Every structure is written in structure tokens, then in C-alpha cells.
Amino acid sequence: MILLRYSASLVFIAQMYLAMLLLGIAFTPWAVLDRRGASTGIRVYCRYVRLTARLICGLRSEVRGTVPSGEVLVASKHQSFFDIILLCSVLPSPKFIMKTELRRAPVLGWYAGRIGCVPVDRGQRGQAINQMLADVAAGRSLPGQLVIYPQGTRVAPGDKRPYKIGTAVLYAESGQACVPAATNVGLFWPRRGILRRPGLAVVEFLPPIAPGLPTQVFMQKLESTIEEASDRLALDTGMAIDSDNAR
Template identity: 75%
Template sequence: MILLRYAASLIFIGQMYLAIPVIGALYIPWALWDRRGAIAGMQAYCKYVRFTAWLFCGLKSEVRGPVPTGEVLVASKHQSFFDTIILTSVLPRPKFIMKTELRRAPVVGWYAMRIGCVPVDRGRRGQAVTRLLSDVAAGQSLPGQLVIYPQGTRVAAGAKKPYKIGTALLYRQSGQPCVPVATNVGLFWPRKAVLRKPGVAVIEFLPTIEPGLETADFMSEIESTIESASDRLSQEAARR
């Protein structure tokens, strides 16, 4: 059985990457003309990945809580590529703070920049946050839901890593509400692993944190909220 699951995972991964240039090419005329075309192309691809994850690997995906639609900061737990896929598939105008290396990724890098993602050099997150805030103040930032990973990187399910101050800086200086997001996807789609496990991967949009909290209070709020909810989702998956 485990060999069959590995084989199915390899087939899934292969077709997932083959689909990138195909879907990218289908949407490129619209994407060149309008940002909405780029968003539609990214969302079509992400919905395709969610469907084929279930088809090949028995990995279903579920979204809980009200999906934000306005100008908000989305602070999400990041356990694997799959939580990015799910978020992109449901947010109406997603844009991510991403590693600058992704700009060079074929097809994906161009689409990411077209939808308004913000590239960040490792070790220079503070500079990126400052630039982003100046763009917002000048009205040059594209509208939508800005997704940031407060821990700065993927963190395995159950592992602990400090939350970085950049999220609080964006929250305080942008004056936007913040929507925390919990997940358990790392249980089924671990980072740096081939096997995709069957089950139900969940992302959950949690209650909005309105503007106005002090930095320390905000940091404490998002960490306790996201971590406790992610632990709850992992425990739920274990019971299943």
C-alpha cells in the first residue's frame, strides 16, 4: 500500500508541474491585458491542484471561516506549499510577501509579480516592509488581501518557531484589519517530502483583529490564536 501511495504521489507531483505552463499559456493573453486575468489563471491552477490532490492522493482540502474580501492583512500559518495553493484558490485578490528567488521561477514568477506579490530578500524583510508601506501610503500598492507568513518560513506541523515583528509593523502602520489563518496541511503535505497522505487538509480563517492594538498585544494575539487553532486542527485530523 505504501508503495502505491508513493507512486500516486509521484504522478501527482509530475502532472502538477506539467500543468503550470499549460494553464499559464491559456491565461496569458488575458493576464497581459488585465491583472484580473493573472489572478484568474493563478486561481484556476490552484483549484486544479486541489482537485488532483484528491484524485491521485485522496487528499481533500477544506476552507473554514469567512473568506476576507476587502483590504486586509492575512497572517497565515505556513506548513507547506499546499496552504499557499488553498489560500490563492479562495482569496479574491491575493498577493503574497514571497522569497525574491521565486521571481525567477518559470511562469509562476511572472504571474506572482503580475498579481502584486512583494519579493523579499532573506535577511532584508525590514527593508521590504518599509518599501511596501511607502507604496501603500502613495497609493501605488495593488488592492487586495496581502498574505504574510508571521514565522517567515514553512514550519512543520507541531514544530515551534518564533513569530517575527514584520507582521506587527504592517498591521500598525497600514491601519488595516488582520485576519489570522490556521492550518494542518503539513500533516498531509510535509515540506521536502514526496509522499502526499490521504485525509482532509484544512485552512481556517479566524476572527479578524481590528486595527488599534499595541505591537506587543498584537504579536501575542496572533501567535496564541494561530497556534492554538492549528493545534486544534491537527488534533482533529489525528482523531479522523
């Protein structure tokens, strides 16, 4: 059984990256002329990945809660590439704060820039955030849902990492509501390794945090909301949370 799952996972991963290349090429003319072409191409690809994950690996996926729209900050738990897939499959106009190295990734990097993702050098995070806020104020930043990962990286289920202050800075300076998002995807699609486990992977949008809270209050509320909901989603699967196996 485990050999079959590994084989299915390899087939899934191979066709997933092939589809990224083919759909990336197919949508390029529209994406060059209109940023909506890039957004549509990404959405089509992400929905395709969700479908093939279910058909090939038995990995179903579900997005719960009210999907945010308009200008809003989304602070999401990040466990693997699959939570990005789920977010991009439903958000109308997502743009991510991403590692600057991803700009060089084939297909993905160009499309990310086209939809307005903000590259951040981990060594100069404060400078990048200030530049992003200046772009928003000057109208140079595309409207949409700005997605940030408060822990700054993928964190396996069961691991504990501090929440970084950058989310609070964006929350305060933008004056926007913040929509927390929880997930359990790391139990089925680990941040490393090839095995894709069958089950139900979930991203859940939680009630928004209204603007105007003091920084410390906001950070405490954000962390407790996301962590409690992510733990609940993990427990709902009936699987044991083993961070070593989810890496």
C-alpha cells in the first residue's frame, strides 16, 4: 500500500509541474496584455491541482468560511505549497508577500510578479515592508487580498514558531481588517518529501479582526485564533500530529 501511495505521489508531482509549464505558456499572451489573464491562469492551475490531487492521491480539499474580497489583509498559517494552492483557487485577487528568491523560479516567479506579489529579502524585511506600504499609498500596488504568513515560513503541524511583527505593521499602517486563516494541509502534503497522503485538507477563513487594535493585543489575538483553529482542524482528521513526519 505504501509503495502504491509513493508511486501515485510521484505521478501526481510530475504531472503537476508539467501542467504548470503548459498552462503558464498557454496563458502568457493574455497575462502579458492584461493582469487579469495572469490571475485567471493561476486560478485555473490551482483548481486543476486540487482536482488531480483528489483523483490521483485521494487528497480531497475544502475551503471553509467566508472568502474575503476587496482590499483586505489575509494572515494565513503556512504548512506547505498546498495551502497556497487552496488560497489562490478561491481568492479573487490574491497577492503574496513572498521570498525574493521565488522571483527566479520558472513560470511561478513571473506570474507572481504579474499579479502583484511583493518579494521580501529576509535580511531586509522591514525595508521591503516600508516600500510595499509606500506603493500602496501611491496607488502603485494592485488592489486585492494581500496574503502574509505571520510566522514567515512553512511550519509543520505540531511545530511552534514565533509570530513576526511584520503582520502587525501592515495591519496598523494599512488600516484594513485582517482575516486570519487556519489550515491542516501539512498532515497530508508535507513541506518536504514526496508522499501525498489521502484525506481532507482544509483551509479555513476565520472571522476578521477589525482594524484599530493595539499591536500587542492584535498579535495575541491573531496567534491564538490561527493556532487554535489549526489545531482543531488537525484533530478533526483523527491523525496524530507528528511534526517529524510532516516536514
